[in-house]
Amino acid sequence: MYTQPLYRFSCTAILLLVITVATAQVKLAVLPSKTVVQLTETFQLQFVVEGTNEVDEFIPPAFHNFEKIGGYDKTTGVTWVNGSLTEYVTYTVTLRPKTKGRLSIEPATVKASGKIVTSLGLVIFVKPAAEQAVAEERPDYYLLPNETFKEKITKNLFVKATIDKQRCYVGEPVLATFKLFTRLDSESKIVKRPSLNGFSVVDMEQPESGNFSKEMVNGKMYNCYLIRKVQLFPLQSGELTIEPVEVENLVRLIKAKVRSTKETSTWLDAVMDKMKEAEIESAGTIEERVVLKSDELKVKVLDVPEKNKPESFNGAVGTFTMETALLNNRIAANDNATLRIVIKGKGNLPMITAPVVKWPSGVDSFDARLTENLDKQHAPISGSKTFDIPFSVTQTGTFVVPAIQFSYFDEATKTYHTLKSDTLQLQVTAAVKRKTPVFEQAVLEDEGTPRWVWVASVGSIILVLMIAVLLIQAKRTKKETAVVTPLTEDNPIPEIAKTSIENFLQPAADTINSTHKKQFYTMLMQGMQDYMIDRYKLEAQAVNTLSTVSLLKQQQLMDEAEQYQQIMSTCELAVFSPVELNDDREELLHAANNLLQQIETKHSV
Structure with a gap:
């Protein structure tokens, strides 16, 4: 009676052992x-x-x-x-x-x-x-007898999208590649970009206009054009969809009629013979527009495990190290010191924010300054993020910066890791007394000057002052109609005017109808970056799309961050894509203006 359960148990154990070993x-x-x-x-x-x-x-x-x-x-x-x-x-x-x-x-x-x-x-x-090899490389821009246009397109032109994984965790990168494969004479332009909703997008290799590689597919060599190559970082769990990219192609084929004198000849023999004899008759060039699209792709995204999740975990996925240091170990009270935190490694670095520092009482801390050094050309992204946090201490003595914790999830081992820094000591001396300039009144010493000289001098000064007062009064009388607005709380001293949003976007507006179409997208990207540099007082050399999106998210402007990334991605795709982008530039400029207006309103609050 125990034979069947024992048999099942043995089979299960053996199966688990085989899987583990495999x-x-x-x-x-x-x-x-x-x-x-x-x-x-x-x-x-x-x-x-x-x-x-x-x-x-x-x-x-x-x-x-x-x-x-x-x-x-x-x-x-x-x-x-x-x-x-x-x-x-x-x-x-x-x-x-x-x-x-x-x-x-x-x-x-x-x-x-x-x-x-x-x-x-x-x-x-x-x-x-041999001839067979020649046959495989026959010119594909000829539409031969018994060959339909649709059949020709299906065999020689297609768009392909691939991903390196179909199952991942929130924050784990997915590599997506979009390519155009062709063996035909065609002109292509993107009419619909793939929707990447639910992902944070990082563009990797930028496609170069006109450049292509050779790739073998099912034994046939194709010219392969890179449309886009990105790393996608899932922001939420569930089944996320990567929608197809659609490419419109103007395909040209030569419809040829071959008159063969050899009844037993193959079509290749006939074509080669007639080419030698210059007897191929062309019925004209056929041009047709064909819209092709890649397959829709699905990614199953899992939440990171709740079990053993550290309190300090804030969404970092990958493998990382942490370094902390004080840029100055000795300061005077009320002066500024700087705490530097450096996160290095590979994973979802663009999404990592500054670790939380539990400052003790008596400390005033300020927003962290971010510096990024990222390698986006390899998956996953590697590099470092440096957070410089200014702070000041009001009390004297030995001040201790508490240990800082940073947690991440390693998707390879499916485990959490917590990094903990050492405590740092800062010597705080007494506040430096600032010297206030003292202006001493000059003392006239009596050196025996006659009294009448002093009386005459004082009288002359009084006379000059009286004349000056009378002249000023007369001048005011002539300008009775003049209105003087007092400086009150309702009428403060005007601030220096900031550069308007329209001025930042004007270069893009000036090139919106330019024959050099890529110039508009370049000017629009530059204008939006210049606006962020001006409003947030950023260093120009450290500004890029990733750092700006990260900054907006730190300011809790989540919708604005996503819109900013979409606009910049559209511009980058238009500038670097080898095929023409069928975009409404006026609509894109309007969207950029609305976005900057939203940021302006929330930034000034």
Whole structure:
């Protein structure tokens, strides 16, 4: 009677053991896009490290018989296999053989999780270039007989969006890439940008106009244009949607008629023969506009665990260190000292705010000054944030800055960590007495000057004063109609006028109809940055979109921060995208003006 439960228990235990061992093992596999290639053909080689998302060192093989095209494309991700979570890192490279025959590729090696793992070797068979290879590279801008326009587009032009993970925690970065793949003669422009609601967005690699790379898809080589590459930091839990990007393409195809004299010829033979004989008849160029869009993507976002969550946790996700120091260890009472807190590491650094300092009584502290040094070109973002907090102490003696705590969640180990600084000592001396200038009255000493001289001098002075009073009175009488407004509380001394919002945005307004379309977006970004520098007294060299958004959030202007980021992202995309952006510039300028008006109103309160 106990046989069946015991059997189930044994199976469950064995299954759990297998899963545990599988997740603990690090494996390295080599996956070629094809093992038989032509001499002039390119193919992709992918090295997949399973069981980890952190590789200490990747040592690729020496490709003696192959030409390496470009560098390695590194991606990380997580997959669910039979209900278990498997992390992976991939390194992808494009190769072209230098010679024909049986070519060997040596094993690769990785160092990960304290282990050294080596892959198996690989053999690629390279055949001489033949007509078949030429057929694969035939000109795709010809619309051949028995070929429809729709079929041509489907096979040779598409937009693709990818993400490196489909499941993450709030604050954990998701890498999203949007690309246009084409083998046709076409002109493209973005008509709808992907909606990234629920994410804080950091642009990484900026697309360069006109530049493209070569990528192999299903054995065919495409020109690949980068539309956008961003890191997305989820701000809330739940299922978040990355909406499609839509690109309008003007496609040109040449409709060709081929008159073949060989009944048994293939279409390629016929085309080649007629090209040699200059007998291809063109029925004209076909132009059609086609709107393509990427797939809609879903990301499942989990809340960070409530269990063991530290009191000092404020949303930091990644791995970090903390340093604290006093910039001056000795001050006079009521003078200013500065506490410096430096957070270093990788993760959601743009979203990290200054740690809370529990100041004792007798201390006046002020808003922290922020300095950022971030590397946005790699995922996750790495670098440092420095918070300089000015404060003053009223009492003399040895003042102790209490220990500061900073907590973060490590998504890799799914654990919380709390960093705690040492206490810092500050010597506070007596307040410095400020000397007040003393103006002494000159004393006239009697050196025997005759009395009549003094009387005459005093009388002359009185006479001059009386004449001056009479002249002033006469002048006032002539100006009886003049109105003098007294300086009262209702009529204070006017302040120096601030630069208006319109002045900051005027350069953008002047270029709104410019033939150089990117100039408008550049001027709009500059105007908005100049406004923030002026109103918040910021250092120009330290101002960027991330730091400004962080500043607005510290001021509790959450909606304004999101609007600011959206406008700046739109401008950056328009400036750097290789395809034209179909945006309403007047509407964008109006939105920027309204946003700055909102910030102005709340900043002056």
